[in-house]
Amino acid sequence: xxxxxxxxxxxxxxxxxxxxxxxxxxxxxxxxxxxxxxxxxxxxxxxxxxxxxxxxxxxxxxxxxxxxxxxxxxxxxxxxxxxxxxxxxxxxxxxxxxxxxxxxxxxxxxxxxxxxxxxxxxxxxxxxxxxxxxxxxxxxxxxxxxxxxxxxxxxxxxxxxxxxxxxxxxxxxxxxxxxxxxxxxxxxxxxxxxxxxxxxxxxxxxxxxxxxxxxxxxxxxxxxxxxxxxxxxxxxxxxxxxxxxxxxxxxxxxxxxxxxx
DNA sequence: AGTACCACCTGACGGC
DNA sequence: TGCCGTCAGGTGGTAC
Numbered sequence: 001x002x003x004x005x006x007x008x009x010x011x012x013x014x015x016x017x018x019x020x021x022x023x024x025x026x027x028x029x030x031x032x033x034x035x036x037x038x039x040x041x042x043x044x045x046x047x048x049x050x051x052x053x054x055x056x057x058x059x060x061x062x063x064x065x066x067x068x069x070x071x072x073x074x075x076x077x078x079x080x081x082x083x084x085x086x087x088x089x090x091x092x093x094x095x096x097x098x099x100x101x102x103x104x105x106x107x108x109x110x111x112x113x114x115x116x117x118x119x120x121x122x123x124x125x126x127x128x129x130x131x132x133x134x135x136x137x138x139x140x141x142x143x144x145x146x147x148x149x150x151x152x153x154x155x156x157x158x159x160x161x162x163x164x165x166x167x168x169x170x171x172x173x174x175x176x177x178x179x180x181x182x183x184x185x186x187x188x189x190x191x192x193x194x195x196x197x198x199x200x201x202x203x204x205x206x207x208x209x210x211x212x213x214x215x216x217x218x219x220x221x222x223x224x225x226x227x228x229x230x231x232x233x234x235x236x237x238x239x240x241x242x243x244x245x246x247x248x249x250x251x252x253x254x255x256x257x258x259x260x261x
Numbered sequence: 262a263g264t265a266c267c268a269c270c271t272g273a274c275g276g277c
Numbered sequence: 278t279g280c281c282g283t284c285a286g287g288t289g290g291t292a293c
Contacts, residue, residue: 032270076269076270077270077271078270078271078272093271111270111271111272112269112270112271112272113269113270113271114269114270114271151262151263152262152263153262153263153264154263154264157263157264248263248264248265249264249265249266249267
């Protein structure tokens with residue numbers, strides 16, 4: 001799940017439930033999820049502190065504290081966030097639990113262990129060291145156009161390149177390209193000015209719509225294909241059959257009729 | 262520079 | 278029922 005819209009929804013959920021509550025403990029179910037830190041470091045850094053605010057860049061979620069440390073969450077291919085009322089028994093997939101003095105718990109859920117939890121001092125240097133591109137929602141049209149300049153790659157690969165712009169993953173890349181009526185394998189150097197413009201507009205629109213709909217694909221507009229990622233599904237525009245191919249190794253759905261190469 | 266392939270993990274699903 | 282291969286909304290490394 002966790003692409004930009006999903007992470008943004010998690011972030012808002014955390015804002016709604018888990019800010020300004022004193023942290024009493026941190027427990028870790030599987031230490032493999034911790035990167036560059038340890039359970040004892042986590043406890044030491046967070047006990048007695050509160051999460052003061054959250055932020056996000058691409059698929060990374062930052063939980064800033066009133067201390068020196070910031071918790072970084074990345075979900076990998078699976079995962080979500082859950083705020084528990086007091087006394088909820090531990091589920092196997094809850095990898096890290098932040099316990100609050102009021103008895104409630106903020107839980108980092110991660111089925112496959114591809115996600116990670118970190119502790120950092122400085123967000124900017126983290127972003128720099130990881131070379132995380134500008135957030136897709138923050139990018140201006142001019143910046144977007146700059147990114148495409150003198151570049152030669154398949155448009156879907158470009159959208160998913162987190163070093164260029166961050167937040168777009170496999171599913172939303174397909175939706176953006178479908179809404180833009182651009183073939184996923186089209187080379188960015190062959191895009192017309194109006195296609196670039198369309199791509200940018202749809203990137204924003206699809207992302208914002210997904211957030212507005214709380215990333216519930218069932219509530220997405222009928223004209224979307226995100227909830228149609230299965231063999232044999234029909235294109236909501238032309239009624240033809242959606243095709244499944246691989247692009248940079250990832251399963252890709254598109255309409256061969258509406259998105260000509 | 263861009264792409265293909267593999268690895269990291271676990272769970273769900275279809276075929277036998 | 279159970280085993281097995283395949284696949285999955287991400288990222289990082291390697292090799293061409």
